[in-house]
Amino acid sequence: MMSRVLSLRHVLMVSLALNVGLILRVAYEGEIQRAERSLHGGLCFEDGEKNRGGWTSMADFSKDKAHLSQKNLLLKSPSSSTVRTEAQDGGEIVINLDHGDPTMYERFWQQMGDKTTVVISGWQSISYFSDVRNLCWFLEPEFAKAIIRLHKVVGNAITEDRHIVVGTGSTQLFQAALYALSPPNASEPMNVVSAAPYYSSYPLVTDFLKSGLYKWAGDAHAFTKDEPYIELVTSPNNPDGFTRQPVVNGNDGILIHDFAYYWPQYTPISFPADHDLMLFTVSKSMGHAGTRLGWALVKDREVAKKMTKFIELNTIGVSQDSQLRAAKILQAVSDSYDHASKPEGGELFFDYSHNQMAKRWKQLREAVKQSRLFSLPDFPLGLCSFSGQTFELQPAFAWLKCEREIEDCESFLRSHKILTRGGKHFGVSSEYVRISMLERDKMFDLFTERLSKILS
């Protein structure tokens, strides 16, 4: 018994030490990293041409860190209350909203305390195999259960008679789907299209290995070839947030539905989606981008097998640790709604995130109105079957247009030290930019404050 108590105490000490270490790291690195990242225009993932060869260098970082320290412009960590306001810093802080890094959710999970803490022993996850009875043999059964349950709770997708394929983020699953849906011995690579504005990563990820199986064929609106094609339907769409349907009229088309944002914080849930191949991701639903987890719901058994084969050849499966952790997080969210009452000392996840997004969109629309230089899309109202509320879409990205003959909106905002991603990366005009709505509060507040004061 004594040794058991000691052992438990040991686990706790380990846990506490880890937490203390991590809090210190967040506090320190939050300062340095965010300032640096902002200054350099961010790192490159999801990026288009501008960053293709444009890696930040460590030497440059070091130089700029010194520079930043001198100017005392370092941003504080999210837990700090000492972040300067726009007025205090005089518009000097670089605000990076180029990536969709979902740091907004950090605060919610902090408030949840230990409810979603995961503990993994040294002897777990030794084998490559998670469940050899499953077609997707590297899918942790607990994660599979949690996915099915969450979809039932939210009502955003049909899971019956589907195979679940887990991936290292939905980016890997997107490639797995291309591999699975392209004929192995065709004379020409399969055409891959999506209606512009399309997610900026699609062309890059499709073409980076110059595959003989598939190739990027551009804007789906412009695709008129009498050839087989795969159409990516992202709904709500990244970057512009609208609900989407396929646009190509061909007969030889295969559809992939990217439902990364089909969650009640971003859009009214109007029906449980029921398509052949649907992609989801932990990053945008729960905010845990660092777990690198996504899942596909796949109707056809052979397609699910080939997707599993892709992941087997590409990475021999998917982190079991992250799957165990995500299982716990998804179950906790489902639990909180099953109990139908607020968990102790906190809000329900989708209520919290929905309210945050609503507040941010209101704040952004006010800033845009004040500036008179920009415009935003208008979204229709919709009834959400999950919450019972009627509301407008409130996307994870704002699709902002520069008015008054500003031709390059990204450069214009960059001159005001606001980093965004220009329309050309999404296959459309440079008058548009995509802006992440998922940054931490302080940064988002700085952004709207600065935007509202940009004079025409």
Next chain:
Amino acid sequence: MMSRVLSLRHVLMVSLALNVGLILRVAYEGEIQRAERSLHGGLCFEDGEKNRGGWTSMADFSKDKAHLSQKNLLLKSPSSSTVRTEAQDGGEIVINLDHGDPTMYERFWQQMGDKTTVVISGWQSISYFSDVRNLCWFLEPEFAKAIIRLHKVVGNAITEDRHIVVGTGSTQLFQAALYALSPPNASEPMNVVSAAPYYSSYPLVTDFLKSGLYKWAGDAHAFTKDEPYIELVTSPNNPDGFTRQPVVNGNDGILIHDFAYYWPQYTPISFPADHDLMLFTVSKSMGHAGTRLGWALVKDREVAKKMTKFIELNTIGVSQDSQLRAAKILQAVSDSYDHASKPEGGELFFDYSHNQMAKRWKQLREAVKQSRLFSLPDFPLGLCSFSGQTFELQPAFAWLKCEREIEDCESFLRSHKILTRGGKHFGVSSEYVRISMLERDKMFDLFTERLSKILS
């Protein structure tokens, strides 16, 4: 204070519940899964042609589960002492040694108890970014530190003036290296070669996307083209265990050194490896295959950048949860050697694993001697700078040859319900098979017992 105590108790309850759940799962699934896996000839990763289209089906699994239950031939979990011996089961159990699943290490980590338990809070790993100051921006700094320290402790690789790139297993890093080392705009794909017998995954992983950047060009011994090439040097080699040097004599060659097995349980460490691009993996060093983690030590900055770019486009980084966990495991191993005394109630990791491998190789050589149907390679003695001991190579795989005119060794052993991987997958004769030496004790014992009794 009270709430703090409650909160701690909560963590403990969570931890215990998780452990109990997992132990039950291991116990139950251990039975079913291992029997099923064996019966079906295993799943396909690493596999060659035989399994390319040969997925096991869930329906088949269910059928066979019933069948197995009826015959009462289910294998027990590793913690159970009720596994039947070869004599008891009458040679009926299918012994699957096709994959290099490192389950042998499970027992060691169980004995370590809580020393390598990791605790991850719900608010950690929200951001995509682990360290924006690092060229490899998704590398967790703690994991990087642990890698450098472990190499120093073991003395198997130079880490100074190297970039560390983390990958979802060394399989992803291998592809990242091909991407980084192949010219982006060449008229022909880069030749990728390795000396036969070569790792069976190399040709499959190189060619599965029909990349225009690189292509499998076969046995390095046979490569005589006056064209650029990448040569994979795996040392100790998978499948045959020998120490390797490059074999192509060309001038346009670039080398990738795969050091997955350059650890003191498998081979005497004769020098700290000092090559341009070296690959390592957590799976084969520590046994945690389920974490899906590997790392590359890369001399050239531009190559490291391009490898990082590949992983960004392929999976937008690597599980942070697994990196935090692996950091803890690697540090614990290094700690135990720094303290230079045995940890409480257990052995030192490399001592334990070295002794296990020595015992298994002795046991296998005795069985082979008894059968008189097979032969094994002879290995030279070497002085290990890490342990100070002189010993023979004791590889993670046995490269067994069938003698006496058995032409297809894999089929021959399969008729005795021993599943292995035949020589043709490694680019050589079917007289050879590769056999995993890393299975759990009971299975390995059954294997040597059965092998010794196969009559000529």
